[in-house]
Amino acid sequence: MSAPLRREAHASSPEALAADVEAGTRADEAVARYALGLGDDALVLAQRLGEWIANAPELEEDMALGNIGLDLLGHARSLLTYAGSAWGRTEDDLAYFRDEPEFRCRQIFELPIGDFGFTIARQLVVSAYFRGLYRQLTGSADPVLAAIASKAVKEVAYHLEHAEGWIRRLGLGTDESHRRMQAGLDAVWPHVEELFSPDPAAVPGVSADLDAVRAEWDGIVPAAIRGAGLRVPEAPAARGGGREGVHDESFGHLLAEMQVLARSHPGATW
Amino acid sequence: MSDVLERTARPRPDTADEAALWDVVATVVDPEVPVLTIADLGVLRAVRREGSSVVVTITPTYSGCPAVDAISADVVQALRDAGHPDARVDVALAPAWTSDWMSEEGRRKLAEYGIAPPRRRVVDGVITLGLGVACPRCGSHHVRAVSHYGSTACKALYVCQRCQEPFDHFKDL
Numbered sequence: 001m002s003a004p005l006r007r008e009a010h011a012s013s014p015e016a017l018a019a020d021v022e023a024g025t026r027a028d029e030a031v032a033r034y035a036l037g038l039g040d041d042a043l044v045l046a047q048r049l050g051e052w053i054a055n056a057p058e059l060e061e062d063m064a065l066g067n068i069g070l071d072l073l074g075h076a077r078s079l080l081t082y083a084g085s086a087w088g089r090t091e092d093d094l095a096y097f098r099d100e101p102e103f104r105c106r107q108i109f110e111l112p113i114g115d116f117g118f119t120i121a122r123q124l125v126v127s128a129y130f131r132g133l134y135r136q137l138t139g140s141a142d143p144v145l146a147a148i149a150s151k152a153v154k155e156v157a158y159h160l161e162h163a164e165g166w167i168r169r170l171g172l173g174t175d176e177s178h179r180r181m182q183a184g185l186d187a188v189w190p191h192v193e194e195l196f197s198p199d200p201a202a203v204p205g206v207s208a209d210l211d212a213v214r215a216e217w218d219g220i221v222p223a224a225i226r227g228a229g230l231r232v233p234e235a236p237a238a239r240g241g242g243r244e245g246v247h248d249e250s251f252g253h254l255l256a257e258m259q260v261l262a263r264s265h266p267g268a269t270w
Numbered sequence: 271m272s273d274v275l276e277r278t279a280r281p282r283p284d285t286a287d288e289a290a291l292w293d294v295v296a297t298v299v300d301p302e303v304p305v306l307t308i309a310d311l312g313v314l315r316a317v318r319r320e321g322s323s324v325v326v327t328i329t330p331t332y333s334g335c336p337a338v339d340a341i342s343a344d345v346v347q348a349l350r351d352a353g354h355p356d357a358r359v360d361v362a363l364a365p366a367w368t369s370d371w372m373s374e375e376g377r378r379k380l381a382e383y384g385i386a387p388p389r390r391r392v393v394d395g396v397i398t399l400g401l402g403v404a405c406p407r408c409g410s411h412h413v414r415a416v417s418h419y420g421s422t423a424c425k426a427l428y429v430c431q432r433c434q435e436p437f438d439h440f441k442d443l
Binding site for chain 1: 330332333334335336362363364365366367368416417418419420421422423427441443
């Protein structure tokens with residue numbers, strides 16, 4: 001993550017963008033806090049998906065999960081660059097030089113990758129969420145967030161297709177694939193509630209309406225699960241608290257791996 | 271390609287000076303698909319003068335596209351070689367790139383290179399029902415998608431059921 005480029009959005013034309021940049025586009029403090037949470041969600045899941053490279057069930061899936069992670073990393077870079085503009089911090093400052101309690105990702109994104117069934121279950125849940133979220137954000141009153149969302153919404157639609165394809169294949173496949181796909185859904189389900197719990201950094205008019213996101217999600221995910229011959233789990237909600245900086249123990253290990261190089265060699269470039 | 275879509279996809283400046291700069295930058299090729307220029311792709315969004323410097327705006331095909339940094343460096347180098355040492359590249363995310371911006375020439379070159387070009391999603395404002403992807407080697411539509419994701423974020427992996435050759439498809443986005 002090192003982008004010397006100006007990563008700004010423009011609502012109408014490149015000329016308007018240039019004027020914004022010259023005038024010193026900065027995120028509003030409240031908008032920055034909201035963008036930080038979204039950026040952390042994307043960054044942390046990108047890091048998790050990267051763990052599948054060279055470990056997925058087949059080569060095509062190494063590439064698919066790696067590419068999905070790359071899209072998410074792109075969203076994270078835009079969101080964190082924008083958030084950081086409010087505090088004079090770069091995307092790298094935010095990614096590499098914050099500790100666990102300073103991260104604002106919801107816990108579903110940080111959970112260990114588990115087996116392929118768990119990863120696909122999470123991808124289904126979060127890709128449907130992302131699609132609704134970014135669709136909502138294309139209408140945000142904040143033009144930079146709207147621009148980032150207009151790009152992201154098309155990409156996460158592909159991520160959702162990928163997850164739906166696998167749910168069907170595994171759910172309707174062998175007894176073993178069915179069992180493990182169901183186990184993956186059961187394990188991810190307690191974390192669904194947190195995804196739709198109110199964002200403490202929400203900014204009226206700017207942030208996505210999570211009830212609308214939930215309504216869209218409700219139209220997609222249960223049908224995909226039932227269509228694959230699987231059962232929609234019922235499970236008490238996990239404690240959550242990711243947006244307040246409360247995280248799973250495994251999150252520290254993720255950060256250690258993600259941050260060690262930048263912290264051992266501050267300012268290193270190649 | 272309609273005139274309106276073509277003007278959106280390749281907004282070459284009106285003034286002779288800026289148009290000449292556009293033509294220099296438009297020769298830069300995509301490092302991942304070197305038969306396509308950034309103008310063919312629709313990735314080149316603007317070229318303008320700002321005092322003594324040249325400001326170029328590009329947009330990524332995908333949010334995480336790692337080619338953006340390489341393309342930016344190549345743009346600056348191309349301008350320097352043409353005698354414009356003071357150049358800057360901005361990256362804009364909106365309006366979001368679409369594969370509908372790829373030029374006819376680009377589609378032809380892509381197919382010749384062995385990559386099935388993206389299907390048009392909108393023609394003259396009308397959303398089209400896409401034909402299947404055609405094998406770039408034998409032209410058959412009897413093909414099978416192997417993976418939504420290929421060697422780069424912008425490509426999917428297919429195999430032709432007729433000539434048995436695997437091939438990349440530049441995804442419709």
